[in-house]
Amino acid sequence: MNWAIATVLGAGHLRPASGTWASAIAVGLAVAAYQAGLAWLVPVGFVLATVAGFWAVPGYLRTSVDQDPSEVVIDEFAGQWLALSFTVIPLWRHGVEDMLFAAWPAWVAPFLLFRLFDVWKPWVIGRADRMGGATGVMLDDLWAGLFAGVGSMALAGVYHGVVEPWLR
Template sequence: MTALVATFFGIGNLRPAPGTWGSVAAVVLAVAAYEAGLALLVPVAAVLATVAGFWAVPRYLATSTSSDPSEVVIDEVAGQWLALSFTFIPLWSHNVEALTFGAWPGWAVPFLLFRLFDIWKPWIIGRADRRGDAAGVMLDDLWAGLFAGIGSVILAAVYHIWLKPMIG
């Protein structure tokens, strides 16, 4: 059970770039939930994945020789769902379908920003990653998800307030 949760049902065993595969799986599941009318499930799922990750990661690490094995992707899933929550809730409140042409930035931008912050690891994200423990495995991705979500909202505001009116 621990390995299933930590690897997000084996997604973390995909190569190359298991963290990216975990993020892609999280986006696909979130968009599917959104399109099924369950948009509010995304922030709930972020919380559940976070709790599950804080349960599974220390147990998984106890059996691993690495302090952050690449196959552990529950942290990416939790962080990605956190980032998506920032855009999915406003899209949902405005009755916008996630797969319409104009809504794709609502899931693509959080995905791209999350991957950027997760790989680059600036500031507090890197500090959490350098902890070298189970909490650090989870925290760096949660920080990356938070910053990706905030960045997505800022970029949406720039577009809707300044760029869109200028474009027409």
């Protein structure tokens, strides 16, 4: 069970860049849920993935030589869904029906920003990563997800508040 959760059913073994693959799968599932009218699954999925990750990763790490193995991607999955929650919830509340094509920046921006923050690891993200152990594995991606979500909202605010009115 620890393996299935920690590697997101084996997605962590996809190469190269297992974290990017996991993030892309999380985005695809989130967009599919949204398109199916189940947008609420994204923030609920974030909570469930986070809880499951904090439960499964310690057990997985006990069997691993590496303390942050690349195949452990539940942290990317949870962080990506946190980032997407920042755009999914407002779209849903505003009645936007098509996230895939009509509101594509709502999934592209969180994906790109999350990957940027996860790789770059500025400030508290890097500190969390250096903690090591299951807490460090999970926490750096949750911070990256928070930064990506806030960054996505900031970009949306600039576009809708400054650029879009100027284009009219």
